[in-house]
Amino acid sequence: MKLFITSLCFWLSWASPALYARPLTVFAASSLTNAMNEVAAAYQKESNTKVISSYAASSALARQIASGAPADIYIAANHRWMDYLSEQRSVNNASIKPLLQNSLALIASNFTGTQPVTLKSLPSKLNNDYLAIADPDHVPAGIYTKQALQSLQLWESLKLKLARGQNVRSTLLLVERGETPYGIVYRTDAIQSQHSRIISLIPESLHQPISYPIALVANHQPEALQLYNFLFSPQARAIFTRYGFIMSEEIKADAQ
Incomplete structure (x- = not known):
């Protein structure tokens, strides 16, 4: 018994700390x-x-x-x-x-047609649809997006046409599922998406870094x-x- 306890103590002292x-x-x-x-x-x-x-x-x-x-x-x-x-x-x-x-990208759902779209044309393109963005009140991606839209003087015309995601991933999902035709997310999320496409990158001069x-x-x-x-x-x-x-x-x- 003493031999077993001694051996166990030796093993515990020798074993990698990462195990614990x-x-x-x-x-x-x-x-x-x-x-x-x-x-x-x-x-x-x-x-x-x-x-x-x-x-x-x-x-x-x-x-x-x-x-x-x-x-x-x-x-x-x-x-x-x-x-x-x-x-x-x-x-x-x-x-x-x-x-x-990182940077921002304007994206379109694969369920959306391929007609030309720009940030400035969004108010007229949306009609009865919505633009997906992360919540601009507290989510960084949404805060940056709001800054960009304000810089282009588009915020007032779009603020009632927004589908707000809890984070940038849920925002991307709204577009991928076709629940909204367009969205603004991080470029890194956009390039990994299999169910949406990048329309354009948003100039970094329009928002804080x-x-x-x-x-x-x-x-x-x-x-x-x-x-x-x-x-x-x-x-x-x-x-x-x-x-x-x-x-x-x-x-x-x-x-x-």
Whole structure:
């Protein structure tokens, strides 16, 4: 019996700590779903540390973190909700950095005809239909979209013709299902869609830069720092780029 206990203690002391480590939890904007799943899988393979990713609107995730939801890393789709968590002292301010950039695209459902459409022609093209956008009151993709439409002086003529999605993924789904003929989503979501097509990219000059800041949550596990650093690695950058994301200028400078 003593020999068994001694052997067990030796095995436990020798076994990899990763076997007992709590999974690392990442809260990320829904537009990062596919790319982040692949990045997390690559990190798990390299580190033997499980990563659990939760995706939703940046606003919803920020409120959950502020309410004490267990998370280690937060990636938002704009600075508004990162600033909110910073003010709440819910993230490590020193760890806040720009990670990625994105752009907007006007898309059409595959159920919609191929007649020429532009942003400026949308009010006359919609007739009794609606334009799908993410909720402009709190979802980053919707906030950027509203800015673009306001810049083109289209907001007033379109604001009553909007189908609002809870996040950018649900917005894309409205178009893919043919529930709305047109929508505005992130370019990265549009290029992955099998049931919609890109009509045009929206000039970045029409809205604030679409930036994805990242931060360690205030009560993160120590092991989260390794994953945080991995997200800036060449391996992770290659995955993000393949999904259409743009490297932030700061990352580009570090890579040179």
